[in-house]
Amino acid sequence: MATLVDHDRILGAAALIDDSGLFVAGQIPTNPGTVEGRLGNGQRLRMKVIRQDEDTGLVLLQAEHWVAGDARPFSAPMEEEQPGGRLLAVLKTGPIRAEFVSSHHYGVLGRSHRLVPLSEFRFEAPAETIGSALIFCENGEIIGALSATLRRREIPPAYGDGLTQIRPGLNLPRNLDQHPLVIGPSEMTVAYTVGPEVVRQVIEGFRTPSHEVSYPSLGVLCVDNIGGGAVIEKIQRGSAAAKAGLKVGDVIQDIGETYIRDQVAFAKVMFHQQIGSRVMIRISRGREVLLREVTIGRSLGHDKE
Numbered sequence: 001m002a003t004l005v006d007h008d009r010i011l012g013a014a015a016l017i018d019d020s021g022l023f024v025a026g027q028i029p030t031n032p033g034t035v036e037g038r039l040g041n042g043q044r045l046r047m048k049v050i051r052q053d054e055d056t057g058l059v060l061l062q063a064e065h066w067v068a069g070d071a072r073p074f075s076a077p078m079e080e081e082q083p084g085g086r087l088l089a090v091l092k093t094g095p096i097r098a099e100f101v102s103s104h105h106y107g108v109l110g111r112s113h114r115l116v117p118l119s120e121f122r123f124e125a126p127a128e129t130i131g132s133a134l135i136f137c138e139n140g141e142i143i144g145a146l147s148a149t150l151r152r153r154e155i156p157p158a159y160g161d162g163l164t165q166i167r168p169g170l171n172l173p174r175n176l177d178q179h180p181l182v183i184g185p186s187e188m189t190v191a192y193t194v195g196p197e198v199v200r201q202v203i204e205g206f207r208t209p210s211h212e213v214s215y216p217s218l219g220v221l222c223v224d225n226i227g228g229g230a231v232i233e234k235i236q237r238g239s240a241a242a243k244a245g246l247k248v249g250d251v252i253q254d255i256g257e258t259y260i261r262d263q264v265a266f267a268k269v270m271f272h273q274q275i276g277s278r279v280m281i282r283i284s285r286g287r288e289v290l291l292r293e294v295t296i297g298r299s300l301g302h303d304k305e
Helices: 174-178 195-206 265-269
Strands: 001-007 009-018 021-027 033-038 044-052 059-063 088-090 094-109 115-122 133-137 142-145 150-151 163-166 190-193 214-217 218-225 229-236 250-256 278-285 288-293 296-301
Touching: 001 044, 001 163, 001 250, 009 088, 009 195, 021 174, 021 195, 033 059, 115 195, 115 265, 142 195, 174 229, 174 278, 190 195, 195 214, 218 265, 229 265, 250 265
Parallel strands: none
Antiparallel strands: 001 009, 001 033, 009 021, 021 059, 033 044, 044 059, 088 094, 088 133, 094 115, 115 190, 133 142, 150 163, 150 190, 214 296, 218 229, 229 250, 250 278, 278 288
16 A cells, blocks of 8 residues: 655555556545655655546556565455445545445446446545545455545434435435434444446556556447337447447347346446447337347447447
8 A cells, every 4th residue: 555645745545456566546636647655664656647537536556666576466356245344444544444335326427427336335434534535345355435425414303314415426326315324433424436346347447558447338328218128319330239230219128138127227237248248139120129149349438338
């Protein structure tokens, strides 16, 4: 781990993800070309900002004059964390304990409008102190960096418990005002980060020679269809959908063996596809029902599905 500083002002924490000296950090409040990283042994590193993933806000940094073999890189999560699991959140002020609550939420990323899974956490810390903390599970895997936080409202007890959104980096599920909070010995903060699958895609993309993050994509824009399915409104030229012969106005009914109820279901199914894999898609075109084999393509940065 490295502490990022700018003229002795602490910006956050960064974690080594590759032995070539690549580090990943949460959102950096400023946009410097380089920052100083300070390791636990007192060593100081000059770190260049290489890329920021538009969707998650995660930042890739390269440490100059890095000596390979001096440290073990952190890895991306391979399995889903279980509710109640104990985690470590590394803040600007130091590490604190956190608890994993759930991964059954979805949110829409602001720039790309991409629907992604969210992980929910609880902390015994004020929301203002958390910022874009990096979160780790007990085996050292990086779970993510916080994107949005919620905290208790200061309201009279007669009106019950309420929630107010703080730093809305994501469009969060609508029923959060009904979500219970566990009352602890100090102020409880509920926080969200994109799910482990997204974190894994970002870190794997950062490790490639191009440092580009890619997501599975058909290259279409879909909306809800009356009566079920997702109707295609737009197709990107040269995309996987275009190569498979899909057309604007086609209604996607199934992807693989999964029924597509609406555009949200379409986005959820697409997120879990593998780039380069082949899948059968059932569409309705007017009165015809057609099957098309599609090779899943890729989208970069904040492109749409």
